[in-house]
Amino acid sequence: ILNVEQSPQSLHVQEGDSTNFTCSFPSSNFYALHWYRWETAKSPEALFVMTLNGDEKKKGRISATLNTKEGYSYLYIKGSQPEDSATYLCAQGSGNTGKLIFGQGTTLQVKP
Amino acid sequence: DAGITQSPRHKVTETGTPVTLRCHQTENHRYMYWYRQDPGHGLRLIHYSYGVKDTDKGEVSDGYSVSRSKTEDFLLTLESATSSQTSVYFCATSGGSYEQYFGPGTRLTVT
Numbered sequence: 001i002l003n004v005e006q007s008p009q010s011l012h013v014q015e016g017d018s019t020n021f022t023c024s025f026p027s028s029n030f031y032a033l034h035w036y037r038w039e040t041a042k043s044p045e046a047l048f049v050m051t052l053n054g055d056e057k058k059k060g061r062i063s064a065t066l067n068t069k070e071g072y073s074y075l076y077i078k079g080s081q082p083e084d085s086a087t088y089l090c091a092q093g094s095g096n097t098g099k100l101i102f103g104q105g106t107t108l109q110v111k112p
Numbered sequence: 113d114a115g116i117t118q119s120p121r122h123k124v125t126e127t128g129t130p131v132t133l134r135c136h137q138t139e140n141h142r143y144m145y146w147y148r149q150d151p152g153h154g155l156r157l158i159h160y161s162y163g164v165k166d167t168d169k170g171e172v173s174d175g176y177s178v179s180r181s182k183t184e185d186f187l188l189t190l191e192s193a194t195s196s197q198t199s200v201y202f203c204a205t206s207g208g209s210y211e212q213y214f215g216p217g218t219r220l221t222v223t
Contacts, residue, residue, distance in 0.1 A: 032210055043202065043214035044155070051210075089154060097162050098143045098206045099170065104154040 004092050006103035013080050014111055020076045021106040023090030027071035032093035034100060035064055035075055039086045047075075049093075080110040115139055116215035118203050124221045131190040133218050135203030137183075141213075143206040144186040145170075146178065148199040149217075155202065161186055193222045 005024045013019050025033065032051045036044040048057040053068040061078045077084055087107045091100035115138035125131050135144060146158040147170075157170030159178040167178050175197060177189045190197055203215040 034210070034212075043216055046211040046213070049210040091155075093210060096208070097160065097168075098145075098208070098210065098212065099157060099160060100145075100155075100212065101157070101171070102147075102155040104152065 004090060004101050004103040006088075006090055006106050008106060009104065010107040010109070012109045012111065015080060015082060017080050017110075018076065018078045019080055019108065020074050021088055021108075023073045023075070023103055025071050025073070025090070025092045025103075027068060029094075030068045030071075030092075031095055033066055033068075033073050034089075034091040034093060035073070036089040036091065037086050038089055038105070044089060047088075077108070080108070082110045082112050084108060085110045116203060116205055116213060118201075118215040118218045120218060121216065122219045124223060125193050126223055127194060128192050131193050131220065131222075133188045133201055133203075133220070135186045135188070135205075135215055137186075137205045139205060139207065139213070140183060141205035141207040142183075143208065144180065145204040145206075145212065146176075146186065146188045147202045147204065148172065149202060150199050158188065158201075190220075193220075195222050198222045 035047040038044040048064045050066040055066040063076045066073045087105040089105045091102040117136045119134045145160040147155040156172045161167045161180040201218045204212040206212045
């Protein structure tokens with residue numbers, strides 16, 4: 001994998017469904033993996049930053065895991081709510097300059 | 113939220129004209145970044161700065177230049193705007209704790 005890739009590109013779920021997205025990234029020279037939440041007409045907001053293999057982070061109903069050896073991260077949303085509707089971006093950080101390479105995002109639509 | 117503002121928020125300009133976008137922060141963050149957002153491409157890094165007068169290129173730097181003469185301001189200049197530079201431009205800052213904080217964005221249309 002040469003780039004940061006996210007799947008699926010978009011997802012439509014019903015309120016109450018649990019869902020998950022995948023972020024794949026180059027596993028060599030890993031530094032950090034970021035997840036951002038981006039609501040329409042707003043700016044991206046940081047959800048998680050993970051640096052260690054096996055890291056698991058949680059914020060409310062949203063959690064993320066990291067596997068640096070195989071180059072993937074999962075984002076889980078438990079019991080999706082309409083307010084979870086947004087685009088979820090992952091990005092790989094490179095070195096201490098903080099440069100980020102973003103994936104194209106997964107757009108989640110939660111229907112009431 | 114980090115205090116990040118961008119100006120202008122919207123701009124329409126003609127092909128061939130120079131354009132400067134400004135990012136201003138009040139958090140004394142060392143690192144600043146300019147991204148562009150285009151459908152199908154997500155966010156792509158244009159240039160970044162790791163200190164006053166210290167800048168470097170990102171993924172899509174052709175046609176853009178930047179300057180940072182003081183910690184709080186990071187300017188992005190399109191020397192001669194082209195239609196391919198129509199986009200939404202986001203500034204971000206980081207204090208070195210990995211997280212980046214994004215400004216509200218500038219919508220630029222080049223006609």
